[in-house]
Amino acid sequence: MMITLKQLAEQSGFSIRTVRRVLANQPHVNPEKRRIIMELAEKNCYVPNMAARSLRLQQKNCVGVLLEDFSQNASVNKLNALDAALVEKGFCPLLGRITPGAEAECEKMLSTWAGVAEYVVVFPVADNLRINFFQKLNKQFPLKFIFVDCDSTDLQYCVPVDRVGSVRNMVLALAEMKYKHLLYCGSLLTRKKGIEEAEKENLPLKISCLQAGSEFSDGENAGEKVLASGADAVFFDTDRAAAGFYRFAAGRGVRIPEDISVVGFDNELYSDILTPPLASLAHPEKEIAERILQIISGDETEKTPLKMRFIKRKSLKNM
Amino acid sequence: MMITLKQLAEQSGFSIRTVRRVLANQPHVNPEKRRIIMELAEKNCYVPNMAARSLRLQQKNCVGVLLEDFSQNASVNKLNALDAALVEKGFCPLLGRITPGAEAECEKMLSTWAGVAEYVVVFPVADNLRINFFQKLNKQFPLKFIFVDCDSTDLQYCVPVDRVGSVRNMVLALAEMKYKHLLYCGSLLTRKKGIEEAEKENLPLKISCLQAGSEFSDGENAGEKVLASGADAVFFDTDRAAAGFYRFAAGRGVRIPEDISVVGFDNELYSDILTPPLASLAHPEKEIAERILQIISGDETEKTPLKMRFIKRKSLKNM
């Protein structure tokens, strides 16, 4: 099935060393012999065995990627950007998942990564981080974990994303756009803190809060209260919740953005497809991938938290 | 960094063989020695080296997964289902991408999979399959390719999905729901053929076709012509195109499903979030994953093409 150097050596009549020289493009080989060996290798589709190579060189060219959720929270966008960056540098992404409640399976999986991967990138659903579990992993496995978008400083490597500051900046931007009254509808800590940071600025913008969940149905169910608030703009925990509000609005004949403007969070794949396109805070996928590669390459220079991008779309006025 | 069996043997004073017995839970070890070795291994977080293990056992426990697109065509749903199934059986998914135009990089990546993976699952964007390239891969690499949702019979392993028959059945279902006039708006071959198959049934349902692309903007731009057709139901190539029509409808005050019912294709993550929720043909992700695992496990029994599920939602009448 898989031809080896040794077999190539036997079949060609030359030694392993010479065959190796040819296949590794090293000098000091008789051109004629080189040609013969090259042909033989191509004919037999020689491909080096990665397991043997890793073992011998003591180098691991896989990078583990751990996702909590394949369908939400724009994690797929991050995976996409990271995958592209990894492959470009010759690394192979090993895909895994952390399912809350299935920690044992996760550990089993990680143990099969030892020896082929050195780093493991973890994309946790933030605000939902089980720090203890990750710290245990950090100690238990001969793997270097890189935690993305996670505030703890105890963990070996981190790619911090400043959600709080990004929310704050978004609020400032809304104030600049002459909005009068912003309602925050949600319950996630980072969003709340960002709102509070913005409040400290004494903006000419009234800010009020409505406690609600972060799912589609939460946004839909909060609809009446959102309207009752009299706000001219509403910010939701997630694009999902914002999409729920869209449905409520459609049912009630509420016009977006004429009656009320809407901002979501995560910039999901569908945000642009909704009508009107939903303004949202986008994760800096590219920059995250870059940082991760810096860490893996050993030149970890930048440590400042990354910012999210405020994507203005037609769910805001004058877009 | 990573402790080895040999080091464990040296530190404990016993032989590699004995240490191995303990760690592999094999019998015939003095209980006291077992205890000592066990403790030492735990203290040092011993994890077996996968590269060495693969090499020695000549078995590959990674499975490559090749995606064409991370954001469209519900490929993420399939990836999700496959990943879950693979991990459950103790396989590690190796993630890769096929970018049209970047075949060379794809080959480079595949060559790094040799020795750690035996099978590679390919999720091509159907109707867009570059058979030649895949056949070349099949010959060139010591890897067994499993092509999902792909009609060619020349390729070693296949998990066929009967798109044509599924479209046909969807049309029959619409006829049963008393629709009078269905418009197919698109250009993809499998959809067209499915429509043709349905036409052969002489249904009490007028069927007409409108040539259009499969992207969001295509659905949006086709809006006027769709209305002009007088159809009471329209079927698009993709959910994306259907979502484009939603936007047109919102702008023109066209009510879905009162004025016209809509059906998409792919059952994207957002289809349920649109207002009204978009009826669509869903890929049989779970069944695909099952078939793939059957092939990998060597008991390839079922060969009949899988069917897609017609997901009825409120973009249809009386839902």
Added chain:
DNA sequence: CTGAAAGCGCTAACAC
């Protein structure tokens, strides 16, 4: 019950 040793495929130091 325990240990010595071979070998998976690859790489590279060392000879000639």
Added chain:
DNA sequence: GTGTTAGCGCTTTCAG
């Protein structure tokens, strides 16, 4: 220019 050989960490056969 070319060949021999040790060894990465693990598994297993064979001897004691």
